[in-house]
Amino acid sequence: MNWKTIFNPFLRFDDKTLLFAGLTSVTVVFIIAYFFGYQTDSLFHFRFISPEDALWKIILETSAIYALNIAVFYIFGKIINKRTRLIDIINPIFISQITVIFLLFLSEIPLIKNAHIQIIDSVGKQSYEIDPITLLIITINSFISLAISAYGFAILYNGFKTATNLKNWRHIVIFVILLITMMLTLQLI
Template sequence: MNWKTIFNPFLKFDEKTLLIAGFVSITSVFLFGYYFGLQTDSLFHFRLINSEDSLSKIILSTLIVYAISILIFFVFGKIINKKTRFIDVVNPILISQFIVILLLLISEIPLVKNAQKQIIASVENQSFELDMISLLITTINSFVSLAITAYGMAILFNGFRTATNMKDWRHIVIFVLLLLTIMLTMQLL
C-alpha cells in the first residue's frame, strides 16, 4: 500500500468492495457515536443525544444527513460529468466517514476528556486561571482532530474527483463551498 492508495482508495478497489466498506463505516460511526452519546448531525460532526430522542429518531436523522449529502453531490457530479454513477458518489461519502471513528475514540481518552472538562469548568466559573497542561492537551487534541478531519475531507474530495473526472478549478472551488455549506447547514437543522 502506498500514499496514493491511502489518500485515494477509489483507484485501487472496486466499487462493490468500497460500498460494503462504506456501509460498515457508517454503521460503525453510528454504533460508536450512540455508545458515546453522540449523533451524526453533519459530515464529520456530532451533537449530543437528547435523553428524549428515541433510537429510531436518531437512526432516521443520521440517515437523512447521509442521504442529503449523497443527493447534493450526485446532482453536482451529474452537472460536471453526465456519466457520473450514483455508486461512485455514494462510496466517497461513506468511506470518508471511517475517519470519524478516530475522532470519536480520541475524544473519549480520559486524559483528553478531563482536560476539556477542566477548561469548561474554568470558563463556567469565569476564572482566568487555566491549567496549562489541560490547555496544552486540548490544543494538541484540536490539532489532531483537525488533521484527521482534513484527511477525511481529502478522501471525500479524491473519491468525488475520481468519480466525476473533475479537473476544472471552478468545479473544485464549488465542491469545497458546497461541502462547507452542507456541513454548516445540517448542523443548524
C-alpha cells in the same frame, strides 16, 4: 499499498468492495457514536444525544443527513459529468467516515475528556484561568483532530474527483463551498 492508495482508495478497489467498506464504516460510526452519547448532525460533526431522543429518531435523522449529502453531491456530480453514477458519490461519502471512528475514540480518551471538562467548567464559571497542561492537551488534541479530519476531507475530495473527473478549478471551489455550506447548514437544522 502505497500513499496514493491510502489517499485515494477509489483508484484501486472496485465499487462493491468500497460500498461494503463504506456501509460498514457508517454502521460502526453510528454504533460508536451512539454508545458515547453522540449523533451525526453533519459529515465529520456530532452533537450530544438528548435523553428524550428515541433510537428510531436518531437512526432516521442520521440517515437523512447522509441521504441529503449524497443527493446534493450527486446532483453536483451530474452537473460536472453526466456519466457520474450514484454509487460513485455514495462511496466517497461513506468511506470518508472511517476517519470519524478515530475522532470519536480520540475524544473519549480520559485525559482529553477531562481537559475538555475543565475548559467547559472554566468557561461556565467565567474564569479564564486555565491550567497550562490542560491547554497543552487541548492544543495537541486539536492538531491531531485537525489532521484526522483533513485526511477524511482528502478521501472525500479524491473520491468525488475520481467519480466526476473533476479538473476545473471553479468546480473545485464550488465543491469546497458546497461541503462547508452543507456541514454548517445541517448542524443548525
